[in-house]
Amino acid sequence: MTSENTIDNSKYFIKDEPYYLPTGNEVEIFNTALAENIPVLLKGPTGCGKTRFMEYMSWYTKRPLITVSCHDDLTTADLVGRYLIQNDTTVWQDGPLTTAVRNGCICYLDEIVEARKDTTVVIHPLCDDRRILPIEKLGQLIQAPPDFCLTMSYNPGYQSAVKDLKPSTRQRFISIDFSYPAADVEAKIVNQEASLDMAACERLVKLAEMTRNLVGNGLDEGASTRLLVHTAKLINRGFEPKMACRCGIADVLTDDPETVTLLHEMIETLF
C-alpha cells in the first residue's frame, strides 16, 4: 500500500475564493461528511451551482480538487489508470481517481450516471469503511488517506429506468439536494456574478421561474442560474435586454418553434 504524492498538489488548489452563496446548511453537511470520511452525492438540475459548490468547498477546506466529467465512454481504466508505451517499455499512468486517492484530494465525479455501470462499481470499496482502491493491473490496494473525499453529482431530471444509480452505489453516500435558490438569493447571485443592477436581475429570475413552471409543458428543463448569469453578462455588456434574453435563455432552452415563440412572448411581457 502506498500513499506517496505523485502530483504537485498546488496545481489542484483553488487559490481565490469562488463566489458561492449558501442557500441552506450544505456547507456544514459537507464539512461533517469530510470529517467523518463519508462520500457525498450532490443532486440537482443543471446550472444550479453544484460544481461551484465543490470549488468553494475545495477552497474552504484547502484541499485539492480533481474533477472528472463522466461520459458514456468512461471506462474503469479511464478512472484508475492504464499502462502506456514509452520508449520501448510500458509505464503505468495513474487515472484521476488513483491520483486523488494517492494525494488526498477531493475527487469530484460530475454527472456520474453518464458513466458505464461497470465503471461505477470500482468506487464501491472506496466509499465504505474500507476506503481502499484496488488496482488490479498493479496488484495494489491503495488505502485512501483521511484527506481524500469522493463526491459525485447527478441530475435527477435526466434519469430514466435505464440510467440510474444502482442502489448499492447510492447507499454509500450522504446526499445534498441542490434545487434552484430562492428568488431573492438567486437575484443576488446573478447580481454578484454579472454586476448587473438588482432590478434587472430580479426580472431575469422571474423569467427563469416562469420557464421552470413550464417544465413538462413544452420544456424539459427551465432556465438555470448559469443561464441567467450568461444573460446578465450580455445585458451588462450593452445588449438590449430582450435580445440578451432571447440569445441567452429562449433559444438555448428549446428548438421547438412553438415553445420559442412562447418564450419570446414571456420576454416581451417582462422586459
Next chain:
Amino acid sequence: MGLFSGLLEKFDQFSKRSWSYSRKSGSLESRQTGSSGGMSTNELLIRLELIMGQGSGLPLMDYSNEIAKLSHPLQLFIFSETTELSELSYEHANEFLQVASTALTEMEQRQYERWLLEIKQALITGNDADASEHIKNHSSYTSEGDSNTVYLSDLTYTLEKLVYSIHKAELPLAEAELSSKSPLMSYTNNEVLYLPTSISHFDNYEDNHRLYKALTFQLLGQIQCESADAIGTLNEGIRHHGEKYLSFFSRIETLRIDQYIKHSFPGLWRDIELLHESAKIDYPSDFFASANLDSVQTSLHLTATLLESTVNLPKLVYQSSFQLDLMAHVQKLTGERKAPLILNPTTDVDDEILDTLGDPRKADRGYLRSLKDSKGDSVLKSPPPGWIPDSSGGAEEEQHTTKHHEKGVFYYREWDTSLKKYRKDWCRLRETIDTDVVESMDVENMEALRHAEHRIRKTFDQLVNDQKFMRGQSDGDEIDIDAWVSARSSKSKDTDDYQNVYIRNNTNNRDVAIMFAVDLSGSTAGWKNSMIKQSTWLLCKTLARMGDQYAVYGFSGSGRSNCQVYPVKTFNESYTKSVKSRIFSMKPHQYTRMGVAIRHLSMLLGKTTAKTRILFVLTDGRPDDVDSYRGQYGVEDTRLALNEAKALSLKPFVLTFDKEGMDYLPYMLGSSRYQLITDISQLPIQISTIYKQLTT
C-alpha cells in the same frame, strides 16, 4: 341540436357497421368513399336530410354533390355549422348550404370561422338581413381586408402556456359568448378565461395582438388579485345603486390590476401604454399616486366613495367584465373541492358551504343538494347549470377537463392535410393490455422455426463478438501486443503505427433501444398473424442476449376516439412467461390509424436515453381507418408522425408486406428507411438481418 346529435350519432354507428362489412367483403369500399377521401354522396344526402328534413323541397342532392368534393373534415364542419344555423334560422341554413362548398374551398380556416361567427352574431341579434348579406358576401372574407384581425385560436397555445408559467395551474382560454353590445367582452369564472373569438378593434395587427394579451392578463389579475372576494358586496351594491355600481367597480378594479401588471410585467405595461395611445385614452396615471389600491376591499371602498363624487374614470379598452353569477357558482364548487364535505355524513353540507362563502345569498340550496346526492369527483367536474350552451359544447368542456386525468388514455394531435394544420388533441388513444392467457403456442412448422432461431442467434452472436474487442486503437484499456510487434517490425517506421497499440473493450457498449410497433389491423388475420407472432417471439427470445433495450407494442383501433395500442413487452420488462403469453395472444383487431400509434410509441421510445433509438414498424398496408383516415390524409399524417419521430432523434424504419408499399413509402419515409418483404415465411430472418443493419 340534441335531436340532431342523437340522429347523427346513430348514423355514425350505422356507418361504422357498414365499414366493418365493407372491409370484410372488400368490395364496397370504393363505392362508399367520396372521391377526395370524404363521405359519399348518398351518405351526405342522408345526413342533410336528417338536418334539413326529408321532403323539404330543397335541392339537397345538389348540395350533396357539391359537398362530396370536399375533404372529410370540411364535410363534418359543414354539417355541424348547418345544424347550428338551422336552429337559429332554417332559411339561413339553406342559404349557407347553397354557398358552403364554394366558400369553404376559397377561404382559409380562420376566414371561414370569422365568416360563420358574423353570420351567427347577426342571427342572434335579430339582424336576419345582415346575416343573409354576410352569407352572400362570402368572397369578401377571402380578401386580405382582415389581415389586421387577430384570432383567439391563433394565440390560444401561447397565451395559455404564458398564463400557466405565471399561475402554475391550467387556466384554459375559451371563446366568450357572443355579445352585440360589447365585441371585446371578456370575463372569467376563476377557472376559465373567456376571451373574444377575434379582435379587430384597432386598424393594425400589433395593437389587436396587444389587446388580447392585455385582456388575458386582466382576467388573470382578477384571479390573482382575488377580485371574486367582493361578490357579496358587489351584489349588495348593485341592489342599491344599480349597474352603475358594477361599472365603477370594474373601472377601479382594472386600475388596481394595472398596478399589479405595471409592477410585475413591465414589458406588458409598455404594450398597454401603447394601447392607451392608440385608443386615445387619457389614462388616470395620477390615480395610482392618490389611491392605495392594495386589496379588493379598497376597490370597493373607493367605488362607494366615487359614486358620491363627480370624478369620472375612463372606460379602458382592455377592461374585462365581472360575471358575478358565474364567479359565485364556481366559487361554490371550488369551496366544495377544498373541503370534501360530501364525504362527512355528520356535516350539513349546505350550511357549511354557505358559511364558507360568508353570504347566504350566494348559495343555491337546490344545486347544493344535487351535489350532495352525487358521488365522487364527477360532482366537481360537472359544469355549472345554465352555463352549457348546448349538449356538444358540454361534451367538449367535459373532455377538456377530464381528458388529461384518465388513466392509460392519451390525446394526440393529427395532421389535416386539407387544412394544412394540426388538429389539436384529435385522437384518443388507450393502452390496453391483452389479458388473454395463452399457455401453448400454435406453431405450425417447428422445424422451420428452429432453423430460423438458429440463424437469428448466429446473426446476433456475430453482432456481439464484432463489438467486443477493438484492436489497434489509439486509446484503450489494454496494450495490443500484436499491434506493437507489428509496428516494431514494420520497415516503414510509420509513427502512426506506434499510436494504435491499444485494445478497447467495448463490451456492453451497444446502446440501442428499439420499439417494435406491430400492426394488428383486421387485415393481418390468418397466416400473417401467425408469422408475426412467431417472429416476435423469436426476436424477443434472442434479443435478450444482446443487452439491447426493446419493447413490443401492437396497434389498431377504430376511429379517432378509439385508437388502441397493446403493450406486449415494455422497456422495463424482461422476457418472461407473461410476455410470451402476450405475444401469442396478439390477434387482429380493427383498422390501421398509423399516425397516432407512431406518435405514442415515439413518445415512449423518446423517454429512453439510448444512443441509437429505432422505431421499427411492421405493417401489412397503408394507413387506413373508418373516419376517412385513408388515401392522402392518412399518408400525410403518417408522414408527419414519422418526421416528428425523426425530430426526436429516433430512427424510424418500416417493414411492410404491402406490395403497393413502394407507391407511398418513399414519400412517407425517404430512401432506405423501409423494406418490402415478399416472402412472409422469411419474416423472422429478415427482421434479424434488418436489425443488425440498423444497429451497427
